[in-house]
Amino acid sequence: MQRPIPWLWILLGGLLLLAPGAIGRLLLDLAEGLTFLLIVLPLLLGGAGLIGWQLLKRRLHTCQACGVTSFATEVCPACGTMFAADAAASPGSVEAPAIDARNVTINVEAVEVPPVDGQKRSG
Numbered sequence: 001m002q003r004p005i006p007w008l009w010i011l012l013g014g015l016l017l018l019a020p021g022a023i024g025r026l027l028l029d030l031a032e033g034l035t036f037l038l039i040v041l042p043l044l045l046g047g048a049g050l051i052g053w054q055l056l057k058r059r060l061h062t063c064q065a066c067g068v069t070s071f072a073t074e075v076c077p078a079c080g081t082m083f084a085a086d087a088a089a090s091p092g093s094v095e096a097p098a099i100d101a102r103n104v105t106i107n108v109e110a111v112e113v114p115p116v117d118g119q120k121r122s123g
């Protein structure tokens with residue numbers, strides 16, 4: 001069963017859009033706004049989501065012992081490892097021996113490398 005084409009409504013809509021009246025302008029503005037919203041809203045939501053995810057990621061901590069990622073700041077909720085202890089034991093915070101670089105002399109000794117078999121020395 002085929003529905004008949006609603007020519008009456010199409011004609012009425014066309015007249016409303018073409019007529020220079022207030023209703024036609026209102027409908028055009030409405031369609032314009034809806035189209036703009038449909039195009040711009042996903043972009044806005046995507047940008048907001050990206051920024052939110054970056055902010056969220058900054059607050060997440062990954063446990064060095066078990067690998068669980070959480071919002072906890074002191075103790076891992078899964079295994080109970082202290083995050084502060086993890087931070088102190090991380091390689092980035094290992095203290096180097098106190099050597100003043102201005103008082104250190106590095107002696108470099110030049111050593112001639114013997115030629116490898118099958119290669120000819122140039123020069």
Ligand SMILES: [Zn+2]
Nearest residue numbers: 063066076079
């Ligand atoms: Zn853990």
